[in-house]
Amino acid sequence: MWFTSDNASGAAPEIMAAVARANDGYARSYGADALMDKVRDQLRDLFEAPEAAVFLVTTGTVANALSLALLTPPWGAVFCHTHAHIAEDECGAPEFYTSGAKLVLVGGAQGRMEPEALEAAILRARGAGVHGVQPGAVSITNVTEAGTVHSVAEVAALAAVAKAHGLPVHLDGARFANALVATGATAAEMTWKAGVDVLSFGGTKNGCLGVEAVVIFDPAKAWEFELRRKRAGHLMSKHRYLSAQMTAYLEDGLWLKLAAHANAMGARLARGLAQMPEADLVHPVEANILFPEWSEGTHARLEAAGAMYYPYPAPMGRERARLVASWSTTEADVDSFLAALRG
Ligand SMILES: Cc1ncc(COP(=O)(O)O)c(C=O)c1O
Known part of the structure; x- marks a missing residue:
C-alpha cells in the first residue's frame, strides 16, 4: 500500500535489463555513446521533430532549471502556477541556474494557470519598466x-498568451507519459504544435532508474544547453547508463504502457473512493495522483493498517492526503487500501 509518490516504486524490469546489457564492454563517454544516437532518433521520431536537440540528465529538477536557464535572461520573470514544482519543490534551482531570474506565480484552479491571469501577470511585469524583472518565459x-491534466487546447491557450508577448514556453513533463495517456494526444500535439519550445520529458517517475530527457525544439539552442549541462556538473561521464534507460523506456511503447497502468490504478482508487461518503476528492482524478480528504481518525486507521502516503494540511479541520499510483501499483494494493479505508 505504497502511495507516497511514483518515485517510491522501483525501476521496471525492462529498464534494469537494458542497464545490465549496457554494462558489457566499453562505450564512448559524455553522451557520445551509440545508445544516445538511438535515443535521439527515437525521440525525434516520437515528437515528429527531426531537428530537435535531445539531452539526458538525472533529475527533473535539473531538467527544469537548465531548460529555464536556456529560455530566460537573469533579469527575466518566469511565469508559472502558484503550486508549480519549480516554485515549491526545487530549492531555488531555477533561480540559481538562471542566474537570478524571478518566478512569478500565476493563480488558477486545479493546478492550471488561468490564461487571463497569465496575461495580467505579463502585463504587470512589462509595466514595471526598468524597476522590475522583464517577462522571460512561461512554464506549464x-x-x-493537482493531479489534473492539461488538454492540448489548454496548453495551446497558455502558449498563445506567451507567444503574443514574444515569450518562450517550457513544459515540465515529469509525468508527460501520464498526461499523454490521459488525453490521447500525440507527443507533437502536446508540445511544439501547441507552442512548447522546451520539454522536460520525465522517465524516473514512470519506471526508469533515474533519467529525464530535455527536448529542445529549436536546434540552434543545442550548443548552449550542452555547455550549461556540463557547467552545472550534470554531464554524466558514464552516460551510456542514462541512454540505456531511455532507449528501453521508449522501445515498443513501454513508457505509455507503464503510464497507462499507473493511470488505471489511479482510476481504480478513485472509483473506490467515490463509494465512500467520508472521502472527498479535492481535485478531479485525471491521471495517477489523487487528493482525498478525510478525518484524522481515518488517517490513524490507515496508518495502523500500514498504508503509506503523504498527509497534506487542509482547511476546516479536514486532513488532505496525496495518493500517487505508479507503474508498479497492483490491483491488490489498491483493493487493500480501500478495504483499510472502509475499516
Ligand atoms: C511536476 C514535477 N516536476 C519535476 C519534478 C522533479 O523531479 P526530481 O525529484 O527528479 O528532481 C517532480 C518530482 O517530484 C515533479 O513532481
Whole structure:
C-alpha cells in the first residue's frame, strides 16, 4: 500500500535489463555513446521533430532549471502556477541556474494557470519598466501538481498568451507519459504544435532508474544547453547508463504502457473512493495522483493498517492526503487500501 509518490516504486524490469546489457564492454563517454544516437532518433521520431536537440540528465529538477536557464535572461520573470514544482519543490534551482531570474506565480484552479491571469501577470511585469524583472518565459506543468491534466487546447491557450508577448514556453513533463495517456494526444500535439519550445520529458517517475530527457525544439539552442549541462556538473561521464534507460523506456511503447497502468490504478482508487461518503476528492482524478480528504481518525486507521502516503494540511479541520499510483501499483494494493479505508 505504497502511495507516497511514483518515485517510491522501483525501476521496471525492462529498464534494469537494458542497464545490465549496457554494462558489457566499453562505450564512448559524455553522451557520445551509440545508445544516445538511438535515443535521439527515437525521440525525434516520437515528437515528429527531426531537428530537435535531445539531452539526458538525472533529475527533473535539473531538467527544469537548465531548460529555464536556456529560455530566460537573469533579469527575466518566469511565469508559472502558484503550486508549480519549480516554485515549491526545487530549492531555488531555477533561480540559481538562471542566474537570478524571478518566478512569478500565476493563480488558477486545479493546478492550471488561468490564461487571463497569465496575461495580467505579463502585463504587470512589462509595466514595471526598468524597476522590475522583464517577462522571460512561461512554464506549464503536465500532469499538474493537482493531479489534473492539461488538454492540448489548454496548453495551446497558455502558449498563445506567451507567444503574443514574444515569450518562450517550457513544459515540465515529469509525468508527460501520464498526461499523454490521459488525453490521447500525440507527443507533437502536446508540445511544439501547441507552442512548447522546451520539454522536460520525465522517465524516473514512470519506471526508469533515474533519467529525464530535455527536448529542445529549436536546434540552434543545442550548443548552449550542452555547455550549461556540463557547467552545472550534470554531464554524466558514464552516460551510456542514462541512454540505456531511455532507449528501453521508449522501445515498443513501454513508457505509455507503464503510464497507462499507473493511470488505471489511479482510476481504480478513485472509483473506490467515490463509494465512500467520508472521502472527498479535492481535485478531479485525471491521471495517477489523487487528493482525498478525510478525518484524522481515518488517517490513524490507515496508518495502523500500514498504508503509506503523504498527509497534506487542509482547511476546516479536514486532513488532505496525496495518493500517487505508479507503474508498479497492483490491483491488490489498491483493493487493500480501500478495504483499510472502509475499516
Ligand atoms: C511536476 C514535477 N516536476 C519535476 C519534478 C522533479 O523531479 P526530481 O525529484 O527528479 O528532481 C517532480 C518530482 O517530484 C515533479 O513532481
